[in-house]
Amino acid sequence: MEGKRITRKRLSDYARYLHQAERSPGTIENYLRHAEAFACWLDHRPVTKELASRWKEHLLKEGYAPVFINAMLAAINGLFSFLGWEGYKVKFLKIQRKTFREPARELTRPEYNRLLKAAQSQGRERLALLMEALCSTGIRVGEVKYLTVEAARAGRADIRMKGKFRTILLSGRLCMKLLKYAKKQKTESGEIFITRNGKSLSRRQIWEELKRLCADAKVKSSKVFPHNFRHLFAATYYRAYKDIVKLADVLGHCSIETTRIYLAASGTEHVRQWNEALAYLFAAPEEMTAQLAKEQLLKLLHEKKS
Numbered sequence: 001m002e003g004k005r006i007t008r009k010r011l012s013d014y015a016r017y018l019h020q021a022e023r024s025p026g027t028i029e030n031y032l033r034h035a036e037a038f039a040c041w042l043d044h045r046p047v048t049k050e051l052a053s054r055w056k057e058h059l060l061k062e063g064y065a066p067v068f069i070n071a072m073l074a075a076i077n078g079l080f081s082f083l084g085w086e087g088y089k090v091k092f093l094k095i096q097r098k099t100f101r102e103p104a105r106e107l108t109r110p111e112y113n114r115l116l117k118a119a120q121s122q123g124r125e126r127l128a129l130l131m132e133a134l135c136s137t138g139i140r141v142g143e144v145k146y147l148t149v150e151a152a153r154a155g156r157a158d159i160r161m162k163g164k165f166r167t168i169l170l171s172g173r174l175c176m177k178l179l180k181y182a183k184k185q186k187t188e189s190g191e192i193f194i195t196r197n198g199k200s201l202s203r204r205q206i207w208e209e210l211k212r213l214c215a216d217a218k219v220k221s222s223k224v225f226p227h228n229f230r231h232l233f234a235a236t237y238y239r240a241y242k243d244i245v246k247l248a249d250v251l252g253h254c255s256i257e258t259t260r261i262y263l264a265a266s267g268t269e270h271v272r273q274w275n276e277a278l279a280y281l282f283a284a285p286e287e288m289t290a291q292l293a294k295e296q297l298l299k300l301l302h303e304k305k306s
Contacts, residue, residue, distance in 0.1 A: 004047040004085065006039040014082050022163055024142050026203050034075035052076065052090045066093045104220065107228040109236070111219045115210075118217035127209050129181055130193055130201075131229060137168050138233035138251055141226035145200050149189050152178040159252070166252050234262035 011032065018028045038055055045051060055076070059069045070092045077089045112135060119128035133139075133147055143159050146168075151157035152175045157168045170178075182192050193201050206226050214221045230251070237247050248259040 004088075005044070006035065006042065006047065006079070010079075010083060011035060011039070014079050017082050018078075024140075024161060026142050029203070030071065031075040031078060034072040035079050037072070038076050047080075047085065047088055049088050052080075052088050056090050056093075066095050069093055070095070104222050105228070107219075107223045107232050109232065111217070111223060112229070112232060114217040115213050115219055115224065118213045122213075122216065124209070124213075125181065126193065127213070129177055130206065131210075132177070133174060133193075134226060134229035135233055136171060136174055138230050138237065139168060140230060140252075141203050141206055144193050144206075145191050147178065147192050149179065149182050149187060149192060152182070152192065161252065164252060164254075166249065168250070231262050234259070238263050 014035065015028065015032055018031060023031070041055060041058065042051065056069065056073060059072060064072075073090050073092055080086065080088045112131070116128055116131055119125075119131065130144065133144070134141070137147075137157075139146070139157075139159065140161065143161055146157045146159045147170075148157070152170065155170050155172070155175055157170060159166050159168060178192055182188075185192075187194070191200060195201060195205075203226070210224050210226065211221055213219075214224050234247060234251060237250065238244065241247070244256055244259055244263070247262075248256050251259060251262070253259045
């Protein structure tokens, strides 16, 4: 008997279930990979509540990031729910929300420009245009397939992802570039970013192509991954419009709390703000008065300029 064992058949059935639930290709790929990693760690042992908890402890000892551990736990908890093994679910790690992003992970505008320049100098036109499209629309890498010839002609892309629909407006400049590239590749309709065989670019392929730019662009590889272009778009959009509700709609977020994660200040900015706050709190009375006067003057100048 199979008992409470993770078999190849059960994983196949789980994959079919995820497809029927209209999970994104990236989510399905990650869930199956994490479930297989858990099955490999079990080494043919039947699943028990104790072993499932020990898997979490094992991941912690191996030094995996808490966010990544929770992603792995979400995968096996989803598998347990599908199989009806509700009593085997593992509690997630409690993670306090950070108020700033780690500098080692934050992609800046100058770094993006260097990546763009590196791709262009290497003659990688498709990759350069793809980066520009990701950074100017904020779409997920799994939504690149919606950038079609028809969308470029209409100036808008209708995206259907995770059971939700939203429309992304494309700038005239981007549309011109997309159509020019499509014409050059003799693509008359459908997806613009495709392989030589006419297939959609995979998440892994895009990730690998981006990593190859790091050395020439002099950008740390830890900062270069598709989703970071979405973060850069969100930060740039918010600085320009200061409208988090509209930004949430553009990014396709159901909750503004999710959008707030994208707007966390950089580590350097966080330290600057913190130092200013401390200086203000512990300033002498006469210094506070001078500081308040300065703030009022700056406010008036800003209002006058506006």
